[in-house]
Amino acid sequence: MKLHSLKLWAIAFISPFLGYSQSIDSLGTNRLSEVIVESKPHDYDISEYEVSTLEPVSISRYNPNSLVTSINEIPGVYIQSGALNTNRITIRGVGSRTQYGSSKVRTYLNQIPLTNGSGETSINMLDPESIASLHIVKGPKSAEYGSSLGGTMLITTAPRTNDWLQVDQKLTLGSYDLVKNRTAVNLNTEEVSLSLAYDHLSTDGFRENNNYSRNGLQLFSEITISEKDQLSILLNQINFNAQIPSSINQTDFINNPKKAAFTWKSAKGFEDNELTLTGISYAHQFNYNQKITGSIFYNYLDHYEPRPFNILSENTHGYGGRLVYDQYFQSGKIKWTLGGEIYRENYDWKTLENLYEDNNGNGSLEGDLLSNNEELRNRYSAFTTYTHQLTDKLEFDAGLNLTYVRYNYRETFNDQIELESNYKPVLAPSATLAYRPTSQTRLFANVSRGFNYPGLETTLNPDGNLNTDLRPENGWNYEFGLQKTHSDLSYGVNLYHMTITDLIVTKRLTEDQFIGINAGKTYHRGVEGQLVYDRTVNNFKIRAYTYPTLNFHEFKDFVDDDQDFSGNPLTGVPDFKISTGLDFTYSSLFLKLNHLHVSSMPMNDANTLQSDSYNLLSLVTGAQFNLWKNLEVEATFGIGNVLDEKYASSILINAVGFGGNEPRYFYPGMPRNYFGSVGVKYSLEK
Template sequence: MRCPLCLLAACASLIPPLSATAQPVTTLPAVEVETPRLRSVFAFDTPASIDRIDLRGDSAMAGMNLSERLGAVPGLLARDRQNHAQDTQLSIRGFGARSTFGVRGVRLYADGIPATMPDGQGQLSHFSLAAGDRVEIIRGPFSALYGNSSGGVVQLFSAVGQEPDEATARVTAAGDDSYGASARWLGRQGRVGFNLAAALLDTGGYRRHSAARRESANARFDVDLASDGTLSLLFNHLDIPQAQDPLGLTRAQANADPRQVAAVAEQFNTRKSVQQDQAGAVYTQAFAGGHQLRVAGYAGQRQVEQFLALPVAAQGNPLNSGGVIDLDNDYGGVDARWSWQGEVAGRPFEWTAGANSERMRQHRRGYENYVGSALGVRGALRRDERNRVENVDEFVQAWWQLAERWSLLAGVRHSQVRFRSEDYYANAVNPDDSGRVRYAQTTPVGGVMFRASDDLRFYLSAGRGFETPTFNELGYRADGGAGLAFDLAPAISRNVELGMKWRNGAGTALEAALFRADTDDELAVASNSGGRSTYRNVGRARRQGLEASFDVPLGQDWNLQLAYTWLQASFRDGFLICTGSGCTVPATPVTAGSRIPGVPRQQLFARLQWQHANWSAAAEAAGVGEVVVNDIASESAPGYALLHLELSRRWALGQGALRGFARIDNVLDHRYIGSVIVNEGNGRFYEPGPDRTLLIGAEWKSAR
């Protein structure tokens, strides 16, 4: 990165000069966020990149996927794969880009309850926008204080019920036979606030063989207890029955017909079913002298059945575990922390100390995906194992305003993650593959903030993070043998960030950050074929870049929002990989300096919004740079730029208001690749994005 201080200075040069004769302005109200675990320090005064997305405002989107609301966050890439069997692709600063399904490298939370399992694998599918109040994102070094991740933290918070009650009902319809409906009842009865929400999505899918249905329900109850105590009770249900999986396409197939499906997807009827139920409780108690106790506990069940397109011939190997994956996951955990805020040496001070323990028990079975000549059906048992992963972590952090203009935030976390597998499918040709492995790491982080003026901050932060292999990455050995890949090591990252934040009383805000993350023992795909990925440690990697966001009111009715990311992600060491279906012996070289696949060099987001009286309109543009699709960079998905338009109108109706809205995505009908499957062994790397799509909807909300 050339002259990083020059780049930051260029951003700072956009700020109007400060002088003693400047006219006084009204300082913007500070925005509270919970993600940095600070009670008395606002996001603006935290030495980290933090974004807060308000979900309470009007939206002209479907309101079903979190990826809809994350486009304005620099450094974050959320790709809707048009494939509900594989969930959203989410990466922050290049971490998590290699994941072929689910989310890894980024910690996920819903109302303080982890949506990331102890092994580092997470899911977004049960995040409820219908119940949501806001989303908070933290990027960079301080994400290490949350444990097994390196890229960042994404937290969704449900609204807390208040008086008077409020009811909301929403319906949408879009192309490809896509329909959505949601409802929420928010309110309070005496000491109890409640938030009850349900949502339904039914779609025929943009591509053939991509139909899906998703049902979700959320309930939150907040009870005010005596003596400044609160108890939050949280419940969540998710059901995705048999979401069809169209798999990826080759470049030639995507160019010829982006709606087509890989032939093997229809032959084997590739699909995935998910059911999840969880419950949690969060108890908070304030004590005299600035002390506070917070204790949280949760438990849940997640069942997954997935039919892969694994060829019958490949299952002739007695060590092969079949083409049907059947997972039963039971998980739970507890989190306790004690915090205090007061003064040290006459200056504001706050510290938090805590510990948490999480556990997941997994029953993993594999079956053949054929019976006789019938394909895509559950056949004979080929794998049966009981897996368990658990972590025990302790952390402490402290913030201190050591001088009028200077403050420090520092912390350290110690994590232990244990994996254990017991093989119940052992015979003469398939040996007992039971085993266990333990990872432990201490991750310190610290940052300093300089308050240049009431409206301008500069900060520097640094820390270390780590990522263990997930059970999905341990699930298959790169050499083709049976059992788990217990030889994988965790990836260790050293992160540094230099940033600035500025705002004024007129509502304008500018933030920019330069960052670098150097990783040892980078985990990368070793092979990817037949719906299966294997992994290996490939040495050093680097992710570095620049992020900037700009939000400015343009008169009384207009607002402009911009976000830009430049990211360079590369392997620092050369290594050998497998290419081609069935490969188990790496023989193809990847040279040092090669780009990490799945990571675009540049991203740009712009939104111009107009709102006057009962009318609202917006134009939105999103651009993503070229993305290489495999380690050897033999192919790439071209960059693209899309334009979206919105229009809405509100009418007073009885005891509430009715809002009608319409949105056209991809107005120019641009053909593009929406997401990629990194290192797909059959060359089917590409998942095309949808063409021009019209969405219409209506929302009724009772008056408060």
Template sequence: MKAYYASTALLIGTMTLASAQTPGPDSLTRSLDDTLQLNEVIVRGYATNRRLLETPASIGLLGRRDLNQRFGIPTLVPALNTLPGVRADERSPGSYRLAIRGSAIRSPFGVRNVKTYWNEIPLTDAGGNTPLNALDVRALGRLEVIKGPSGSLYGAGTGGTLLFSGLSVPSGKTSVELSGLAGSYGLYGNGVSVQTGRENSALSVSYNHLQSDGYRDHSALVRDNFSLTSSFAVSPKRTISVLGLYSDLHYETPGGLNENQYRANPRASRPATATLPGSAQQQAGIYQKFGLLGVAQEYRWTDRIQNTTVLYGSTTDFANPFITNYEKRADLGLGGRTITQFRLPDGPIPTTFTVGGEFLRNFTVDRNFGNRQGVPDTIQTDEELTARQLTLFAQAEMKLPAQFRLTAGLSRNNVSYGFTRFPVQATNAIPAQLLTRTFDPVWLPRVALLRTFCQRLSAFVSISTGYSAPSSQEVRPSAGGFNTTLDPERGASYEVGLRGSTRDGRLRVDLALYQLGLRQTIVRRSNAAGAEFFVNAGRTDQRGLEGQFSYDLFQPGLAATTHSFVTLGRLWTSLTLTDYSFRDYQQGNADLSNNRIPGVAPVTVVAGFDFESRPGLYAHLTYQYLNPFPLNDAGTVQSDPTRLLQATLGYRRIWAQRWTADLYVSGDNLLNQVYSLGYDINAVGNRYYNASPARNALAGLRLGLKW
């Protein structure tokens, strides 16, 4: 992709929208959970609490419809993949991997290099890992995705930031919803949620269960999830909130296949070799129990000064029988975050100041054993790891003349690790020794300038810096040992964006062009047994163009005030173009400079159609296309193109303003393609392939009562 074409696209978009911006009344306000409504929806990103149109950053939004209605399967993966610049993988049910602008090149599994919060409480631990698979989408009401480095307010990370919100609770109402679903490959799920709101309090509780036999051999999943959110107005100035989350998850890991095995039988699990047993024989899988409890206080000293402070504790009980060993890990985390805002609206330059800090600490006990067909035997290693992160930040947002808005932020980041390995044998044992790795503190600035041209068009430019220290799973990888030589990633991102809609609000456009240059990029390697380790790969250049477009077949708001049969008819598409390549990258005797970075598709297109009617009939159609991309650093192996068609058809009926019934059916991979939703990058033995389910379907029912 050439910058010339990207710049041309931005210019054409600007001219098209500007020509449509004649003075006139705004269209009627629409639902705030509408993903593409630019003029009304309020975003929390960078603590602005402003309309998306007035926010100088690339932010993707997923509302209730996107998370819980468009796709029948209750996982985050398909909804996340509708956003440009975001790619979620699921190598087998429950095994998530998330990339925001290519940030997953260092993640063989799990979610790293991304910061995540739920109602301001950090979900990402001090070691840089996020238990995204502990969340159940049915307990979520909204998600904001900040794309690109956001360290000026959210600390270390070069990928992006996720901001989750729970289900909304209407004041003065109580509602109960029961749900159930069943589908192909033994899929079954049920759930119950209760929300109640009073004048000074709100409570939301949900329990959800999901299980599946899996498409592949040895790929079953069972997950139980409980979540609680509540808030209490203790006084006119003080509000206390509580968040509780518990997840009990087990999924089997079938392992990667080489191309011949994948073509012959994509449903097979990794077979045994002459030297190693297979995944099923070793009962490879993940057992994860995760709990989190957090308390937040919002205190408003005056109309212009307020503070939000959160404290939390978390615990993880983790076990991973693998091909070559059996890992058992126990983790305790604690931390807090405080933000104070000062609003000065009456000065010559109206300004909002935001200052605060975040502290995270995790203590991990990690032991490896031999794996005897799913049973741990002789202990191999006994280790402890302590991770700490401290971030201090400040930001100023200024409203300038001529409809300009300037945002400037700065943070200071400290990351450190302490590692101890204890002897596991009685003779010739090496005494325990504490090893430490403290990374030099770094300052991360961000500057962004936004200009609104009218009520429906804005453009912004931003410069932000990124810093990502190695995660705890990278300094202490499954290959063993404590890596004291791995350096943090550093980089700078340059971005220009355009948002707008036509006068009638039917056509909406969101475009972003960026360039991210990383130094000391962290990439994954694996040894002959398949255990991973990590190295710095020199410099990478990451350029991209992201576009999100939608067109309503009917004028927004008009159908809601008439007796029209159709209340929503929308065509939409998300486009991602990338040009990611290595610079100054030497691997042994091979010079891999200028090679494409593996795992990132040069072209991704997601398109869809959403339909809703006044009688309650609704339908969603989604098509995804990814063109081939390299699967290893050398670029010698390419992925297959991905062509995925998904559809949901449902009927929702409301009786007496109290009772609600929602019956739906959903189909996935309707073209019956053999494809992989998650490849293993740089896999030893060329085991790159993890087959995703063939054509499959499910049906579900939601019953609700409100009073």
């Protein structure tokens, strides 16, 4: 980064602190909170200094078909979205190398892992309106949940309500034939809590070959067996069909962003998915100081994807268990946790010829079998954490995670190839010292180690042999944070430095063939700010917030094909991002304005191509009121991309042009769009 450019970004970073602010609050408030560094959640044993949280009101104030806008408010977190079914989450620069999904971030829903055996997470399998809260731990501080270099996402479903019966019905209509209908029923007695929700979402999209249709069912139940025993059940079922317009080149991006990639349009490419996640958890409280929680879970994926170069058919069965024991000492001042997690996944996939060019314009057509593969993925983790309230002002947290991964691969189409990939167990420690000199001031310092294993697809070369030289990524993270509150004004700042060695990068050989290599060393450094002004006068509430992120990520040591990229900024990551907004509430009326600025970012490792920076403005307004004693009505109207900004919502880094064509780097972002919702909630008290 040039010096004058650095000065400009520094000024841009500091200036918001002069006029706006962000709250540091505790979980469970009724404020219109955006990103909250919260009190320690009951469900997740993570230091209060290390968690950023999205509350339901932060999610519901945006278009209910996606979490992208909400997540992009969080400092240090950036999510790119090529389509509703194509999202890439980057936390502090980690995960930017994944081409078509989110990896290197472990995700759990009610303690049940959403991340599959190859380390990938599909957040689009969740209905945003069924999420109660989303906790994000940035960096490898969470020993209990895997010590991933990117971090951890901990998601909870809607909590138990105080009403005996609650029925919600909400209809959303919007641009590009957006239709979403959600029906939810909550039933509560002293012994049983039951939540059942069904949603349907469909849209034509704004691009060619961009239709999307999803049906989802979510069930969550808590059963109190006795004063010491509780059982919970989770079922999440999603079926969706999504056409794929894919990325486009710069010429089409400028002149016709609605256009689909030519081959994908000709093949009428799409993906059809059936996903099931289910789990049962049992908690037993021995006494005031001892508790044990166990869970078993199962997930299933049936994926079918006709692509121009072939047709992919996948079938995945994953299952496992998790056991956690908690022990308290000295009247709760010391807490010790010991636990483990086992996950096994059977992954079968095959590819077939796609004869779309010989199908009279009718799209994809299955041809001969090209490959048939089987894979068994195994992941075993053990962990322990220790929390000690040394004094009223000083707390010490420590954690240790040990993980072992093994892959078995068999190719059954040609030569009956059988391969096994074993990695040495990785030990990842974490330690945090937190100091609260006053009730309004909090400081913490953390040092932690994290890791990411390569998936078998990354280690598998096109010739069918394993790249035994490929090593897991690992790195050390050093972080300092300050949080302070002054009456209506709250602010915070986090500084971190993470060094990652053996960063795994993907090289594209052909349109559908990739290999992984270790890229030497990368530095991930940054400053994340939080500032909120929050004031309530009678029935009028105003909240002004800003969350700036300043990154200094770079390749420290990276030589590829005799090209030295050392010293270049990390590809696919903006060096500056800031989310600023205003929330107004008066009686039953509300108005929310949010502005997101994302700076330019390198699109290739040589840094010879840069994306354009962009600004997105969102507006949502509405009213919430009681029509009768037990009947609540909410009407909402929103505009996305108010200024009709032309921007790339996702970048395909290091794109390669084949057959003399331009490389296809760009996923165009949606133009100005509108949505309106009407919801009715009927409640019946116990």
